[in-house]
Amino acid sequence: MIKxxxxxxxxxxxxxxxxxxxxDQRYVQFVVLRDETGAVQLVNGGVLREADPENPRSxxxxxxxxxxxxxxxxxxxxxxxxxxxxxxxxxxGVEIQIEQLExxxxxxxxxxxxxxxxxxxxxxxxxxxxxxxxxxLVFRVQTTFLNALRQxxxxxxxxxxxxxxLMASASESRAELFEVDYFDGQAYLAQSPQFFKQMAQAAGxxxxxxxGPAFRADPSFTSRHATEFTSIDSELSWIxxxxxxxxxxxxxxxAGLTAVKEKHGEAIQKLFGVEVNVPSRPFxxxxxxxxxxxxxxxxxxxxxxxxxxxxxxxxxxxxxxxxKYGSDFVFLTDYDASIRPFYHMRHDDDAQLxxxxxxxxxxTEISTGAQREHRIDVLEAQAREKGMxxxxxxxxxxxxxxxxxxxxxxxxxxxxxLMLMLGQSSIRETTFLFRGPNRLTP
Amino acid sequence: MIKxxxxxxxxxxxxxxxxxxxxDQRYVQFVVLRDETGAVQLVNGGVLREADPENPRSxxxxxxxxxxxxxxxxxxxxxxxxxxxxxxxxxxGVEIQIEQLExxxxxxxxxxxxxxxxxxxxxxxxxxxxxxxxxxLVFRVQTTFLNALRQxxxxxxxxxxxxxxLMASASESRAELFEVDYFDGQAYLAQSPQFFKQMAQAAGxxxxxxxGPAFRADPSFTSRHATEFTSIDSELSWIxxxxxxxxxxxxxxxAGLTAVKEKHGEAIQKLFGVEVNVPSRPFxxxxxxxxxxxxxxxxxxxxxxxxxxxxxxxxxxxxxxxxKYGSDFVFLTDYDASIRPFYHMRHDDDAQLxxxxxxxxxxTEISTGAQREHRIDVLEAQAREKGMxxxxxxxxxxxxxxxxxxxxxxxxxxxxxLMLMLGQSSIRETTFLFRGPNRLTP
Numbered sequence: 024m025i026k027x028x029x030x031x032x033x034x035x036x037x038x039x040x041x042x043x044x045x046x047d048q049r050y051v052q053f054v055v056l057r058d059e060t061g062a063v064q065l066v067n068g069g070v071l072r073e074a075d076p077e078n079p080r081s082x083x084x085x086x087x088x089x090x091x092x093x094x095x096x097x098x099x100x101x102x103x104x105x106x107x108x109x110x111x112x113x114x115x116g117v118e119i120q121i122e123q124l125e126x127x128x129x130x131x132x133x134x135x136x137x138x139x140x141x142x143x144x145x146x147x148x149x150x151x152x153x154x155x156x157x158x159x160l161v162f163r164v165q166t167t168f169l170n171a172l173r174q175x176x177x178x179x180x181x182x183x184x185x186x187x188x189l190m191a192s193a194s195e196s197r198a199e200l201f202e203v204d205y206f207d208g209q210a211y212l213a214q215s216p217q218f219f220k221q222m223a224q225a226a227g228x229x230x231x232x233x234x235g236p237a238f239r240a241d242p243s244f245t246s247r248h249a250t251e252f253t254s255i256d257s258e259l260s261w262i263x264x265x266x267x268x269x270x271x272x273x274x275x276x277x278a279g280l281t282a283v284k285e286k287h288g289e290a291i292q293k294l295f296g297v298e299v300n301v302p303s304r305p306f307x308x309x310x311x312x313x314x315x316x317x318x319x320x321x322x323x324x325x326x327x328x329x330x331x332x333x334x335x336x337x338x339x340x341x342x343x344x345x346x347k348y349g350s351d352f353v354f355l356t357d358y359d360a361s362i363r364p365f366y367h368m369r370h371d372d373d374a375q376l377x378x379x380x381x382x383x384x385x386x387t388e389i390s391t392g393a394q395r396e397h398r399i400d401v402l403e404a405q406a407r408e409k410g411m412x413x414x415x416x417x418x419x420x421x422x423x424x425x426x427x428x429x430x431x432x433x434x435x436x437x438x439x440x441l442m443l444m445l446g447q448s449s450i451r452e453t454t455f456l457f458r459g460p461n462r463l464t465p
Numbered sequence: 466m467i468k469x470x471x472x473x474x475x476x477x478x479x480x481x482x483x484x485x486x487x488x489d490q491r492y493v494q495f496v497v498l499r500d501e502t503g504a505v506q507l508v509n510g511g512v513l514r515e516a517d518p519e520n521p522r523s524x525x526x527x528x529x530x531x532x533x534x535x536x537x538x539x540x541x542x543x544x545x546x547x548x549x550x551x552x553x554x555x556x557x558g559v560e561i562q563i564e565q566l567e568x569x570x571x572x573x574x575x576x577x578x579x580x581x582x583x584x585x586x587x588x589x590x591x592x593x594x595x596x597x598x599x600x601x602l603v604f605r606v607q608t609t610f611l612n613a614l615r616q617x618x619x620x621x622x623x624x625x626x627x628x629x630x631l632m633a634s635a636s637e638s639r640a641e642l643f644e645v646d647y648f649d650g651q652a653y654l655a656q657s658p659q660f661f662k663q664m665a666q667a668a669g670x671x672x673x674x675x676x677g678p679a680f681r682a683d684p685s686f687t688s689r690h691a692t693e694f695t696s697i698d699s700e701l702s703w704i705x706x707x708x709x710x711x712x713x714x715x716x717x718x719x720a721g722l723t724a725v726k727e728k729h730g731e732a733i734q735k736l737f738g739v740e741v742n743v744p745s746r747p748f749x750x751x752x753x754x755x756x757x758x759x760x761x762x763x764x765x766x767x768x769x770x771x772x773x774x775x776x777x778x779x780x781x782x783x784x785x786x787x788x789k790y791g792s793d794f795v796f797l798t799d800y801d802a803s804i805r806p807f808y809h810m811r812h813d814d815d816a817q818l819x820x821x822x823x824x825x826x827x828x829t830e831i832s833t834g835a836q837r838e839h840r841i842d843v844l845e846a847q848a849r850e851k852g853m854x855x856x857x858x859x860x861x862x863x864x865x866x867x868x869x870x871x872x873x874x875x876x877x878x879x880x881x882x883l884m885l886m887l888g889q890s891s892i893r894e895t896t897f898l899f900r901g902p903n904r905l906t907p
Binding site: 039040041042057058059060095097098099127128129130131134135148149150151153154158159162163165166167169170173177180181182183184185186187188189190191201202203204205206208210212219222223225226227228229234235236238240242250251253260261397398399418421422423424425426427428429437455456458460461463464465 | 481482483484499500501502537539540541569570571572573576577590591592593595596600601604605607608609611612615619622623624625626627628629630631632633643644645646647648650652654661664665667668669670671676677678680682684692693695702703839840860863864865866867868869870871879897898900902903905906907
């Protein structure tokens with residue numbers, strides 16, 4: 024691996040990677056070779072442009088020179104040669120004097136994307152775009168973040184579930200639902216693992232978690248929406264309120280960001296110019312109504328007919344919290360029942376407010392969590408209040424008819440978290456392969 | 466948690482769980498309460514069947530007695546009382562003298578499934594079926610197994626990817642493909658992450674892994690097939706042959722089984738009567754042609770027109786290997802090109818044989834792995850040989866046009882591994898919610 028070269032002593036080495044750059048000078052050739060761990064400079068000092076009958080190695084040198092001259096950007100090569108430490112080499116302080124260079128896989132000479140290519144064009148050639156060190160880092164950060172979260176769950180003896188993505192009916196609303204031809208009938212793609220996470224509570228699983236795809240037939244083209252995204256989900260039994268869910272949520276976020284900062288903090292600073300902040304607990308918690316008052320007092324009236332916040336309002340309350348408490352995170356709590364799903368539990372002392380929250384990170388919503396209503400009669404009444412027919416929800420409501428502990432949980436969009444963590448402007452940059460209304464490839 | 470009770474001293478405790486059993490005797494009532502960690506016996510010594518004007522606690526005792534008499538199986542309750550260690554109590558050597566019992570969620574009195582219910586009926590009520598300690602254990606084993614695998618990948622600096630499940634075209638064959646209405650067009654559900662894992666190699670990601678859903682519109686009703694299943698996938702660059710893939714595969718299996726044996730070996734023995742064996746490396750490796758000769762010599766001629774093995778042949782070669790080498794695992798290698806996908810690399814010295822393998826565990830195939838062909842001209846020729854039109858594969862073939870390292874990997878069915886590890890007869894028992902041709906609920 025290239026990252027290991029600097030620590031090695033001078034001597035014979037063999038490395039493999041792809042050609043990032045070729046400088047083909049008259050008397051010396053340089054190649055920058057990259058693998059998934061870093062880049063190194065290769066040097067061909069034995070440049071020979073014409074056959075030299077007096078040089079016994081003429082054929083070899085001539086061939087090597089030509090091979091390097093013709094090396095196309097992106098080609099994968101294996102090189103053996105002499106590693107030399109050299110302070111003047113900016114790239115890691117080492118270079119390799121090429122002895123043998125084998126082209127394992129030749130790239131077409133014209134790379135279809137350039138540094139200044141637009142986002143859609145880069146997505147067309149995502150596998151080349153992903154070769155950029157920034158992009159490689161995004162997915163290393165993702166790996167570290169998810170691993171840290173899972174360690175929290177595993178230590179707490181939570182069960183990992185894989186809930187089905189094929190369903191017989193809608194998991195959230197009938198809108199934004201993808202329909203699948205299922206043998207002679209129809210199936211739908213899960214918009215979230217919501218129902219199944221709750222089923223696991225009825226099954227007595229206690230704490231559970233899942234990291235998996237979710238699907239929304241959402242026709243919008245914003246920087247935050249996709250038709251397929253990775254959802255981080257957790258649910259747990261025997262909570263007293265949504266506050267218990269927020270506490271688990273905080274613990275996970277802190278563990279994830281601590282691990283990312285430790286392993287990638289420097290690289291993130293260098294490649295994205297962003298400092299990873301590990302938040303302190305508890306995160307600020309503000310009831311939604313109060314948050315709206317705060318941004319109103321600061322000059323912004325949320326232009327919505329319903330009780331909800333809008334993205335600009337979220338940015339403003341986040342800025343307020345950042346200034347007042349120095350926190351990148353804020354929980355907005357107690358959303359009005361009119362803008363929450365029927366299964367959110369209401370407050371005992373105010374049936375218009377739900378025991379729910381949104382988590383805002385650097386000004387954008389990344390998650391919704393809540394205590395769920397576990398009392399079947401209340402649940403049915405709340406469904407009817409929303410104009411839903413409990414009969415259509417039977418497969419879900421059955422979960423509550425044979426005993427159900429008090430429980431709650433959250434779902435969080437992984438790609439959004441990464442976008443906000445790394446200061447990116449779109450989830451297209453933090454999704455391995457983005458899917459949108461007009462994007463199904465590559 | 467109930468599992469923690471035995472280690473506690475006698476005194477006040479509070480526990481929650483669901484009612485597994487009620488023994489309502491004339492002068493004493495017993496309740497077996499279960500949570501996700503275990504079961505405990507609750508005792509009501511203060512049984513009172515009729516109001517007793519001379520007892521100042523008459524109302525309380527009467528109500529408690531009635532509540533317990535009416536407790537339905539499966540109801541979730543919270544109990545506080547006095548923990549008492551008592552050797553004669555078979556269930557963990559402790560019991561709780563009930564002081565207060567609150568029914569948090571009442572179950573309908575008639576439980577729709579019983580111990581002897583058939584598989585389909587149990588699947589209809591899967592969330593009740595999952596309350597069985599055996600089922601709870603299945604998913605704890607799953608959690609431990611996956612966590613151990615991921616630690617191997619993370620330590621080797623592999624990148625975790627989430628590949629899209631919505632595709633513009635088929636990832637394997639056109640048969641068994643689910644079609645999705647995608648806005649004004651069509652999408653397909655990924656049959657495997659195959660193409661995208663390879664794309665990650667072109668992207669210079671090196672080693673990658675994914676645990677996620679895969680979809681096959683497979684109309685068969687066997688114990689081993691599902692329309693949606695969890696696929697464990699890994700892929701890595703710069704391999705010399707499929708042997709490097711097998712070595713990674715072995716390392717993962719050994720890590721997974723070691724962790725499972727350590728954490729759950731006793732419970733698995735107790736609930737499933739099965740000993741978890743950690744295999745020693747290397748696993749036996751037998752070329753497919755040789756394996757067929759072996760089972761033929763032992764009296765079984767594989768009744769297939771093509772070069773493939775059949776399930777009975779797999780069972781027999783596994784039995785042979787078990788007897789000869791004492792191994793639960795065997796790699797069958799070098800499958801004929803005619804029965805492998807076009808993208809499997811062929812042997813240099815025999816273009817009819819692929820650099821591929823199947824992994825057999827306790828007689829059943831759990832995985833296919835291979836070195837992939839990374840040379841675009843060879844790949845195109847192999848696609849044409851299979852009657853495929855390279856133009857239709859363009860989005861995939863593009864990955865190979867701009868440089869591609871030698872690489873390979875495998876996909877492995879999680880639910881099958883668990884089925885075979887725990888001696889179960891069907892993946893229905895080791896899938897959270899099974900999906901088949903006529904099963905989309907719950």
